[in-house]
Amino acid sequence: MIRCLAVDDEAPALAILADYIGQLPFLRLVGTTTNPIEALTLVQQGQVDLVFLDIQMPKLTGLQFLKLAGNRCKVVLTTAYPEYALEGYENDVVDYLLKPISFERFVKAAQKVLAQGPLSQLLPAPAPAVAPVAASAGHMFVKGESKNKFLRVNYADILYIEGLSNYVSIHLPGQRIVTYQTLRELAETLPQPPFLRVHKSFIVSLDKIRMVDGNTIYLHDKEIPVSDTYREQLYRLIREA
Template sequence: MIRCLVVDDEPLALHILEDYISKIPFLQLVKATTNPIEALSLVQNGEADLVFLDVQMPELTGIQFLKIANGKVKVILTTAYSQYALEGYELDVVDYLLKPIAFDRFYKAAQKAQSVLAPANASASLPAVKEAPQKNLQNDFIFVKTEYKIQKVYLHDILFIEGLKDYISIYTPTERIITLQIMKKMEEALPEQHFVRVHKSYIVALNKIDSIERSRICIADKIIPVGDTYRDQFFKIIDAKNI
């Protein structure tokens, strides 16, 4: 069980996250408060494992909270402002949720926290995933850090992702986006019902596959190999969609 705090200066935001937490079996609400000082005291006393933390608050900002907590608790930032994403990830936040927060996106963030906090028990509540609605790719997106900016990438635009040593390339129909990231972290950020790892260097969008010939996938005139390690799982997914 993951003990949670919710910290936000907006009572409505507190109510929404309280409701979301109540629906997830492996989360336990310790406190929902508009007072970040109170929450910080609970963290320093070891009474919470995870904090859902707003960024812009009058007494103490979420970024200041993170710096004072100094790694004593895992944090998921919840905010209406995307400009804090880079600083949040540099401070090792588990996830970054943009308001308004949909339940399926909240659930995915909670699962990510579960895998970080209790890897051995991460599979214990997997059946509950069935209760989470399917992700709507049309409106969902991720933020990635490029050389000069943080760029929004809509999931429905992604054709495939290629890993190249210390960075990855995200291919869309109109551009190639290069970001300093590792494949494992990118794989965890994508909804598994729509994206699949097919090679140590490739993740593909299932709905963008044009054809498959033996162990080669064709997407937008690009040939992508299916690695031996990933072949069985990939073709199980494909077979499930055969008619």
């Protein structure tokens, strides 16, 4: 039995995929979601063998998902845009389904997965989470989307960091880096100050704060909430600055 997850930002598309999966005896639907971050978490936890994945989604595109998921699951892309086919196959997807997807075409894609043999033999064991490695007082390295890729992040460039379940999104000027790491683990490695956790979902750089007004931090064009748990420490550091 192949455990399947359908990921799409449109509910009607998810309903069609769920119906198709339910009609094939060798497929079992684990779930459907419009949230690609939630899907990544399920893949990382080893709960999914095959993902039917849309490409055009907010927060995280299907192609970004592929790079972050690595080879932890098999993927069949589902999209209305044929121009992404080549890039999809370059990322070793099993098949590429163009919307609207007919049941006959869906069956062919599912059979391709089945023909590749038991997924336990095809897929490597999930890689362990890799914590950021501090190279000096001024920067750290975080794991990139491929197995042996690490990205250098200068502390001075970080605006804020957002927690996304078992992932974090590091926001830099004009760039965002998503890496497999919990916000709590990352908070323990960052120099404090200038970095401070101000909410269960956010770490900010005190150097980048433009204004604090009540329970809201203003960072350039971003407004970040301050929770009661961290408010006293924030105001104390502001007074001491």
